[in-house]
Amino acid sequence: MITAYRRTGEATVLAADRFAAGLDGDIVWIDLDAPSREEEAAIEAALSISVPTREDLKDIEPSSRLFVENGDVFMTASLVWKTETDFPDLTDIAFILTHERLVTVRYAEPRAFKLFAAALARFCANGHGPQPGPTAMTAPHLMARLLETISDRTAEILEQETARIDALSLQVFSGGTKRRPPRYLEERLLDVASHHRLLGKVKESLASLSRLVSFLQSLPAVQGDDDARNLCHTIARDIQSLSEHVSFIAGNITFLLDASLGLINLEQNAIIKIFSIASVVFLPPTLVASIYGMNFQFMPETGWTYGYPMSLIAMLVSAIVPYFFFRWKGWL
Numbered sequence: 001m002i003t004a005y006r007r008t009g010e011a012t013v014l015a016a017d018r019f020a021a022g023l024d025g026d027i028v029w030i031d032l033d034a035p036s037r038e039e040e041a042a043i044e045a046a047l048s049i050s051v052p053t054r055e056d057l058k059d060i061e062p063s064s065r066l067f068v069e070n071g072d073v074f075m076t077a078s079l080v081w082k083t084e085t086d087f088p089d090l091t092d093i094a095f096i097l098t099h100e101r102l103v104t105v106r107y108a109e110p111r112a113f114k115l116f117a118a119a120l121a122r123f124c125a126n127g128h129g130p131q132p133g134p135t136a137m138t139a140p141h142l143m144a145r146l147l148e149t150i151s152d153r154t155a156e157i158l159e160q161e162t163a164r165i166d167a168l169s170l171q172v173f174s175g176g177t178k179r180r181p182p183r184y185l186e187e188r189l190l191d192v193a194s195h196h197r198l199l200g201k202v203k204e205s206l207a208s209l210s211r212l213v214s215f216l217q218s219l220p221a222v223q224g225d226d227d228a229r230n231l232c233h234t235i236a237r238d239i240q241s242l243s244e245h246v247s248f249i250a251g252n253i254t255f256l257l258d259a260s261l262g263l264i265n266l267e268q269n270a271i272i273k274i275f276s277i278a279s280v281v282f283l284p285p286t287l288v289a290s291i292y293g294m295n296f297q298f299m300p301e302t303g304w305t306y307g308y309p310m311s312l313i314a315m316l317v318s319a320i321v322p323y324f325f326f327r328w329k330g331w332l
Contacts, residue, residue, distance in 0.1 A: 003031045008121060017042070028137055047098060052076070057092035073096065074094065076094050076095070080198075088201050090205060093106040093110070097140065112152075138225055140216075141228045147212075147216075147235050148235055154209075155238070158202065172188050192256050199246055281319050285316070
């Protein structure tokens with residue numbers, strides 16, 4: 001699908017066969033959402049650019065993700081999406097800066113794009129530079145604004161993730177020494193793994209965005225645009241701060257993982273402790289029963305009138321004495 005955004009923020013969906021006729025100088029952003037081959041061909045013919053395919057976007061070589069061709073700038077970044085699910089993922093998105101427009105190619109719907117499309121009218125109305133207004137919005141400035149929205153969305157994801165991890169921490173350490181439901185901590189380990197997976201995706205995304213912003217700052221078109229240059233500088237600092245925050249959250253995740261494993265180990269040790277004490281407590285009675293269970297012909301006690309109750313009393317005493325000894329030592 002081809003969506004064209006004008007300087008006023010108005011969005012228009014253009015068909016592939018009518019794209020060239022609908023293209024005018026008022027369009028500042030062209031968003032390709034899972035484009036078909038016909039739509040790619042229409043864009044390439046109208047703008048004289050090569051639209052990256054889905055396979056091209058997966059290329060991880062820096063030289064293939066950030067380059068300039070015939071005056072047009074091609075950049076690819078990985079963004080996090082599906083963060084509300086148990087399986088967040090990365091999607092590669094291409095940003096193409098032409099002399100007049102910004103073109104984006106994507107095969108997913110990160111929330112940042114919806115937010116930016118909704119805020120585009122405000123950005124275009126404010127403009128930039130000494131002469132604010134709709135005509136002041138340039139392609140580099142628009143690109144910087146989009147990256148700013150992506151950065152803000154990433155910060156929002158990390159803020160939500162911090163709140164979830166705090167809640168998970170309370171779940172792990174709640175109850176004190178009270179007995180937890182079966183497999184409670186094992187389920188918390190699965191939650192820890194889910195959070196770790198999301199943080200890994202966010203870290204990869206921030207790394208790709210950092211490379212993209214550094215490349216964008218080096219472009220003459222951005223260096224000659226004061227607002228775009230200053231905005232890119234701010235975004236670079238924000239990405240650095242977010243990367244540090246990801247490392248901090250990852251440390252908390254590691255602590256929760258170690259703590260959960262430690263608590264599971266303590267619970268297992270407590271169970272083994274019970275069996276160990278039980279075996280020690282019942283060892284003396286077992287010894288007494290084993291002695292008098294031997295079938296020797298000459299055993300004086302077997303002829304006693306009170307031999308049987310005395311053996312029971314001996315077994316009981318031999319079990320009670322170790323029990324109270326353990327209680328006295330504080331092992332129970």
